[in-house]
Amino acid sequence: MTATTIRTVPPARQPRTGLPRLARQLWRRLISMRTALVLLFLLALAAVPGSLLPQRPLNPPKVQAYIASHGAWGRFLDRIGAFDVFGSIWFSAVYLLLFASLIGCLVPRIAVYARALRARPLKAPRHLDRLAEHAALGTGLAPDEAAARISRTLRPRWRTEVRAEDGGALAVSAEKGYSREAGNLLFHVSLLAALVLIAAGRLLSYEGSIVVTEGSGFCNRPISYDTFSAGRLVQAGQLSDFCIDQLEEFRASYREDGSPAQFQARVAYSEGLAGPSRQHVIEVNHPLRLDGDRVYLLNHGYSPTVTITRPGRTPVTDTEPFLPEDAVLTSEGAFKLPGRDGSSDDDLGLSAIFAPTAVITGGVVSSISPVANAPVLAVLAYTGVLNPNGQPQSVYSLDPKQIAAGKLKQVAAKNLGLGESMRLPDGTVIRFDGYRQWANLQVSHDPSQTALLVAAVLMVLGLLGSLAVRRRRLWVRIAPAGPESASAARSVVSVGGLARTDGGNFAAEFTALVAQLSAALDSGPPDAPAVRSSTDSTADKIGAGRD
């Protein structure tokens, strides 16, 4: 990539007046390579805080914690968008400027390249022997026959042009490596296309995440999901029409050392209003791919089941997903049972820890394996007011503020094995019935990503062309041999070559080329070839090449 990628700034008509002239100057500065380099550097630099500071789109609680613990500094960072670097104004500004700079550079270059494609190879320089690579041959052929043979030999890979020169000489100009610039342009155009597609994808994509316990399901609507985010052009009522009718079974298998081996979620799903119900096993790395949407398995855990029998009321059986706290799936969660209508402090709440294979040391339950070999549910039972304002609260815990305020009072605590019960002072009986498993499923929709993949593949192909193709120029001058020529040579052939891009060993390429040309001139009648060379070393190499 030497002269080829130096940005060509088109010669411009200079407007005389102030403002247009200033605008033109700014534009020309923007599309210069130096500016592009500075913008690339700024782009890399601007991305750094995105990896060092917690980012809101990835982990909102971490951002809150960071701001809380860093006071004014944290608030300042928040104000300048440092917790959403890749959505911030300054990051966008850098890449939009780069975008503009790239377009400003590419458009004239495409025009130049289109002209270069139609242009004929350059005229031969007068003194071919002043080029770094040069050689001379003699041939028994007349100049026109020699020129024809040389063109024929070069033509499969070179663009050639034969010109008549003074004194009856003919000059063959040849050039190759046009696809280098084509590759370079392809790369940059594909990069632009990729950026456009990424932007389109952000506007048109959505993502929903939901925790589903075995036996239940959901449909693809924003309200179904625990969390849902969508691009600006997504209309909430028009998501793809499908339902995961049921998570039929979640299966986790583990190795002897307790490390996970495989996770599988078997689901029944249907597409469309009256689509048939189908089955599919979703695994990590193997989502369910529907038309336009993909369903991923992201996480898993246990959902214990309890039956709560309050005196004089109908028994209630409840299954709630518990959040894993560690690798062996010691999980925390809560059951919430509202009290009788009208009563203010009759709610019952259970804060519980589920241990799939429990060991109890000093009354504290912990798990030693993620497999449910000996499950224990450690229950803290509270009565009082669960949710005085009716505001949304976590389903995984009781409101700690209510407990701290004494509005929820602990009335009993017990570790329950499978099938065991506990009795509260008011006569309520809580039985640990069993457990199911839950899977965290994520639905993703991004209509642009197939086209983006194509753009990415084109980028790599363009890069390969841009970095691997070598641009070469070759000139061959065939002059009629003078009368003083002692040998049978009728023409004197001089060859000169120029490497327009680094890469490869042009000296060796040139030697091989000269040998090839020499062989073409020697083959068939009329014969009497004579090889002569400008330097001893070249003659040696040609000789070696022909042996």
Next chain:
Amino acid sequence: MAVNTGLASLSEGLWTAATGTYMLAVVAYTGEYAFGRNGRIARTSADRTVQAGAVASRQPALVGGGETAGASDHLRPAEASDQPPVEIDPVRQDGTAGRRWGRAAVGLTVLAALFHLASVAIRGIAVDRVPWGNMYEFTLVVGLMATVAWLATLVRMPQLRYLGLFVMMPVLLVMFLAGTLYTKASKLVPALQSYWLAIHVSSVAVAEGILLTSAAITAMYLVRARFERHAAAGTAPARFAALGSRLPAAAALDKAAYRTVAFAFPIYTAGVIFGAIWAEAAWGRYWGWDPKETWAFIAWVVYAMYLHARATAGWKGNRAAYINLLGFAAMTFNFFVVNIVISGLHSYAGLS
């Protein structure tokens, strides 16, 4: 199938053997560097020959250029720029001792590479998966790639052999580093059970091995360029730049550094794209600015800067070289700091 502990410990034994053999190779390369044609001892004896006025040579040989006479210009150590060509006695310049050291060094490198390859392969067999599932294994693969890249360079340009010291030292460091990152042989968690592990990680490892070589060449370039500036100004080079006297011409090193990056950059780009394809299958999105992705992006942009800088007036030479080193720094940061310090989706280091 459980982990085969017998094979796993064989693999660890081979790591020890490979590291020990690399150490011997470094010693031998040092021997060649000291006693070879380009070495200080040869140069000193050449100077003495000149002082003694022995102008008995049939052909003029540039000091340090003896073995490379057949090579193209840009690979010849460019002594011409700092000293006038001197005629020396070819008999005293054959550098037999140096050549022996050099041959031994290459032999030891090949042997070490075989141990190294066997260690990686047997680890893979022991755990029944591709052998680059954690930092220890990945480091071993990058080191192996750097050695293979070096041996491939030697096949094409044997005259560069005397620079082996500067390539094998980093490889030896990488081997020790792998030792500190050691992780017991184990199976993969479900997240890593994908054929993309083979494709994505191997392409990135190959690219990083080559970029490591480029960074080493660039470091040599900076030393040599400073030496040449001193030589042009007629001043005595400082201690560090004096090392440059035995290095190839700055222009040749610059070109070699560029060509290695030009070779690795499309591979690295493809590696990142493979990662995006895998991320789409594993996490539901092709790009999510996970710290690992962010730093891959930063390194990619910096190497893109390098490729552009080399074609921009005013940015060629030293500036481009520093950008190359900056790219390598970003890549190294991505490997060590992001894997070990920053938590993210790519937290597979296996260290705890």
